[in-house]
Amino acid sequence: MKWENRNVHRDVAYFYIGLIIAFSFSGIILNHRQDWYPMDYAYETKEVQLELPSDKKAIDSEKFIKNFSEKWALDAEYDSHRIRDNELRVFYKDNIILDLDISTGKGVVEYKRKTPILGQTMFLHKTTNRFWIWYSDVFGIGMLVIAFTGMVIITKGKNTFRRRGWKLALAGLIFPVIILILFS
Template sequence: MKLTNRNLHRDIAYFYIGLIIAFSFSGIILNHRQDWYPMDYSYDTKEVQLDLPLDIETLDSEEYIKKISEEWDLASDYDGHRIRGKELRVFYKDNIILDADIETGNALLEYKRKVPILGHTMTLHKSTNNFWIWYSDIFGVAMLTIAITGMMITKGSNSFKKRGWKLALAGLIFPFIFLILFP
């Protein structure tokens, strides 16, 4: 098979079609995550009442958090916590989260699951795994190759030289205008 821009463009696009679709969906979802975030969903919740100490240092200790977690058999699943303002958030393995109001002790224990397919594509999109970062970098180079070879496929009056450069320029200008108007 002769290596041409058309063949290179086609074969790289075929190879990466699954990742192109996955990144497209997850990118759109990430853009609208304030309205809908399907990374995970609550499949069970429990309202609980906590007797929390007034001393923030005691409350902010791993030992204390593990102690209160024993009530739900989650002490061994403790994965971290944070205090922001009047809210205590405790993270447990298997996507379990406890949100508590420090002043009232009112809390919600949420058991969450990843949304099938969509949640998993978002995991790929946001991954910090070294292997995946390298694979994503290779994917980025492949996207550049698809873009460059795509510019060279068409000949004649619809070629990049005659017509395509105008659309490409318009496509480049729009993001810059957006960045200037909305820094």
């Protein structure tokens, strides 16, 4: 039985090694996306100055956004927008973003491109493509197979799961639970 578990463990790990590396790398980057977000990069920027309406509520409307988009000859199609604190951020199709200070009317339009390889890797974490969701579920099952077969590979000696491994596994489970309790 030990030899079969070792083979299953090894073969499933080999099959998913590329995805394990991609998910691990992009997951680390996404954890720090406030500091560094390399999914795409700005290849062109344009400063803009906008006359703002006296009624600040009018800023939060698609009509207002579409009007100034036409004035600036933004060829891209409007996608969505949000207002946080004093900033209006407008998202357009074709990876164009406008950041506008709604107190001064000053802003910047950024034309972006996806960063080769790194951008696609990060996309794996964010996509909701139906096929990818199923594939990710199968990947999760594969990770469970790797975990469970890894627990029973060593059956003799002082480093077995039964003697030593369960303590490390328990510590590995308790640590994230403590973090969730403290910071949720």
